[in-house]
Amino acid sequence: MTTVLDFRDLTVDFRQDGRIIHAVKGVSFSVAKGETVALVGESGSGKSVTALSSVALLGGNAEVAGSVTYLGREMIGASEDVLRDVRGNDISFIFQEPMTSLNPLHTIERQLGESIALHQGLSGAAARARVVELLDKVGIRDAANRLQDYPHQLSGGQRQRVMIAMALANGPELLIADEPTTALDVTIQAQILDLLAELKEREGLSLLFISHDLGIVRRIADRVCVMQGGEIVEQGPVAEIFANPQHPYTKKLLAAEPKGRPDPVAEGAEEIVRTEDLRVWFPIKRGLMRRTVGHVKAVNAATISVRAGETLGIVGESGSGKTTLALGIMRLIESTGPIVYLGKDISGWRPRELRKLRRDMQIVFQDPYGSLSPRMTCEQIIAEGLTVHGVEKGRNRREMVAEIMAEVGLDPAMMERYPHEFSGGQRQRIAIARAMILRPKVVVLDEPTSALDMTVQVQIVELLRDLQRRYGLAYLFISHDLRVVRALAHKVIVMKAGDVVESGAGEAVFEAPKTEYTRELMAAAFGHALASASA
Template identity: 55%
Template sequence: MEIEDLRVDFQLPDGPVPAVKGISFTLNKGETLALVGESGSGKSVTSTAILRLLPELAEVQGTIRLRGEDLLTASTRRMRELRGNRIATIFQEPMTSLNPLHRVGRQIIEVLSLHRDLKGRAARNKALELLEQVGIPEPARRIDSYPHELSGGQRQRVMIAIALACEPDLLIADEPTTALDVTVQAQILRLLKSLQKRYGMAILFITHDLGIVRHFADRVCVMRYGELLESGTTHDVFDNPQHDYTRMLIDAEPSGEKAPVASDAPVLLSARDVRVSFTIKRPLFGPKVAFEAVRGIDLDVRRGQTIGIVGESGSGKSTLGRALLRLLKSKGQINFDGINLSPLDAAALRPLRSRMQVVFQDPFGSLSPRLTVGEIISEGLRVHHPEFNRAQRDAKVCEALDEVSLDLSMRNRYPHEFSGGQRQRIAIARALVLKPEFLLLDEPTSALDRSVQVTVIDLLRDLQARHGLTYLFISHDLAVVRALSDHLIVMKDGEVVESGSTRAIFEAPSETYTRELMQAAFAPDLG
C-alpha cells in the first residue's frame, strides 16, 4: 500500500477542521507498520480513510493505492468488493463490532458467502476451520454461541477469524488489544504474527501503547495533530528518536514507587472470608447454577495505603472491590473503621457512603451525558449534605475542580466536550467532593493514553499525600500498579494467588501465575 499526501478535513458549520495533514507512507507485503500517537492524532481517521468509510462531511485528498489501484477514485461497488476481501479490519472493542443478535458462526459465514460464494455445509466447515486456526476452544460448540457468551479474548479471536476469512492482503488492526488483559493481549499478538506469516499479509497496527509496538512492529510512524512527525524502523525510532514528541511518548511510562505505610498504621478496611456467588440460569428452562466469583478472601487495608489488585478478566478483582463497599451481596465479615458493614441495610449504609467512593474505568459511561460537570459533581452533596445551599455547593464544586487541576469555568460544560483524561479527572472530582477516606479505583487509567495515564497517576499520588487517602487500586496494567501501590494482591479464579509488598513481588514473584503475568506485561514472547 502507498499513501501520498493524504489530507482529511471535516467540513463543520464553523469551518473546516483538518484531521490529517498531508501524510505519506508505504506498507510492504508481509510487513507490520505501527501508527502511533495520542488520542486525536489522526491514526484512526487515516485507517478509516483507507477503507473509504469516513462520514459525508469529510473531504479527502491525496492518493491511497493498494497493489497500484487508487482507492480514492474506486467506485462504491469496487470498494464493497475490496472491504473484507482484500482489506480486513479488527476494531478495538469486539463486543460492539459483532452483531449481538447473530451467532458467531453466522457472522463468519456471511463474509464467506459475500466474497467467496461459499454456502451451506462448505461455508460452515470453513468457518469451523477458521475458529480452530484462531485458537477458539471447542469450535464445533462455539460456532453456535452468541458474542455475549464468549470472553473478551474469544470475541477478539472471532473478529480475527472474520477478518482473515478471505485471506486479505492488508489487515488494519485498530487498537485490537487495548481492552484485553496482558496475557490475552500477548496471545492475540502471537496469533496475529503467526497468521501473518501463514498468509503473507501486511498489517497496519494502530495503537497508543508503545510497549506493544516495540515487540510487534517492523516500522513505526509517529503522528500528532494529524501530522506525521517521525518514521523509521522500530529499532531506530525507539533507540534514537529524532522528535521531542516521540521522546515524550517513549518516556511516558509510569515510574517511581509508593513508600509503604507504617506496619502499625490503623486498619481502615478489613475483610474476613469474603465470598460472592452468582446464580446463572440455563436457557430453555434449564437448572440454575451457582457460580462462586470470590472465594474466601481475607484483607486488611491500612490508612494511607494503596493496595493493588491484579489478575486477568474473570479473576474476581472488580467483584471483590464492589463487595467490600457493599455494592454486591456477599458472605463473610467486612469492617470499615471499626463498623461491621455486613448486617447493615441500604439505609444504615447511606451515612457511610460519603466516606467510601468509587472511580470507574470508563468515565464517559459513568458520567451522565444530560448533566453539566457542576451538576455531576454536586449530586453527592445534594444527597449527603442537604443543609448546603446552592452557593455552598458551587463553592465545593469549584474546590474539587481545583483539586484535580481543571478550570472552574468547565463546570458549566457537558462530559462529551472533554477529552478522556479530563473526564477521568471529573470522575475523581465527583468522588473527592465528599471528602472520602477510602477510594476504590477500578481500572481508572486503562482507557487512557500512556501520557495521560502518567498525569492521572501523578494526580492520584498528590491527592493521597495531601489528604491521607486510602486506595484500593484494581487494574490489569502492571506498570501502573507498580507505580501507584505499595502492597499487591494477585488474583486468579476468585482466589488470592500471591500477596505481599509490591516491590518484593515485582522483584521476585514466587508463583508461576504471577511470573506469567509479569512476562506478558513487560517482555511478551510474540514469536
C-alpha cells in the same frame, strides 16, 4: 520490495456545524509486502482516520484529498464497485472492541458465514467447513462445537479471535488492526499479538497496526510512524526510533510510562477497611420453583487489609473477581464474612445504616464517558454527592466544586461545560473530582487508566498519588495494567477464578512471584526482563 499500500500527501477535513476540522494534514507513508507498520499517537492524532480513508470508510462529511494506492490502484475517488472489491477481500479491518463489532443477535457461524457467502459464494456444509477452519486457525478450541455460540458466550480474547477470523476469511493482502488489544488482559493481549505475528508469517500478510501503546509497537512492528495533530512527525525502523528519537513528541511518548513507587505508609497508620474470608457467591436458580441448584463462586475467602494512605492493588484477568470483591467490600452486592470499617463490622448493617458510610466510600469507574451523564454539566456531576450528603457548614456548593476542580487539575471556569466538551483525561479528572469532593476515606479505582492514552495515564497516576499524600486516602486499585499497579500499590493481591492465589508487598510480588499464574501475568506485562522494568 512490493508496496501494498501507499499514502501520499493525504489530507482529511470534516465539516461539522459550519466549521472545518482538519483531521489529517499531508500524511505520507507506505506499507510493503510482509511488513508491519505501526501508527502511534494519542487519541485525536488522526491514526484511525488515516486508516479508514484507505478504502473510503469515512462519513459523508469527510473531504479527502491526496493519494492512497493499493497495489498501484488509486482508492481516493474510486468507484463503489472497485472499493467493494477491495474491502474485505484485499484489505480487512480488526477493530478495538469486538463486542461492538459483532452482532449480539447472531451466532458466530452466521456472522462468519455471511462474509464467506458474500465474497466466496460458499453456503451450507462448505461454508460451515470454512468457518471451522478459520476458527481453528485463530486458536478457538473445539471450534466445531462453538459455531452456535453468541458473542456474549465468548470471553474477550475469544471474541477478538473471531474478529481476526472474519478479517482472514477472504485471504486479504493487508490487515488493518485498530487498537486490537486495548480492551484485553495482559495475558490475552500477549496471545493475540503472538497470533497476529504467526498469521502474518504463515499467510504472508502485510499489517498496519494502530496503537497508543509503544510497548506493543516495539514488540510487533518493523517500522513506526508517530502522529501528532494529524501529521506524521517522525517515522522510521522501530529499533532506530526507540533507540534514538528525534522529535520532542516522540521523546514524550517514549517517556510516558508510570514511574516511581508510592510514598511509604505512615507508621501506625489507622486501618480503614479489613475483610476476613469474604465470599461472594451468586445462586444459580432453575425450574418452576426457582430452586437454587448451585452457585457461581465469584469470590472465595478473600482476606484483605488497607490502612490510611495505603493502596492495595487487585490484579488478575477478566472474570477473576476483582470488581466483585470491591463491590462486596463497599456493600453494593451481597457477601458473607466480616467487613470491618474503622473497627466496626458493617457486614450486617441495613441500607439506612450504610447510607451515612457512602460519603466515606467512593468509586471511580473505568470509562469516564460511560459513567458521566451527558445531560449534566461538569458542576452538576461533581456536586451530585453533595445533593445527597449535604454541603459542609459555612460553604456553598459552587465554591466547593471550584476548589476540587482546581485540585484535580481542571479549570473551574469550565464547570458549565458538558462531558462531550472534555478530553478523555479531563473526563476522568471529573470522575475523580466527583468522588473526592466528599472527602472519602476509601476509594475504589476500577481500571481508571485503561481507557486513556499513555501520557494521560501518567498524569492520572501522579494526581492519585498527590491526593493520597494530601488526604491519607486508602485506595483499592483494580487493574490489569501491571505497570500502573506497580507505580501505585503498596500491597498486591492476585486473583484467579475468584480465588486469591497470591498476596504480599507490591515489590515482593513483582520481583519474586510465587505462583505460576502470577509469573505468567508478569511475563505478559513486562516480558522476561522483569528486573530491568523496575529501573
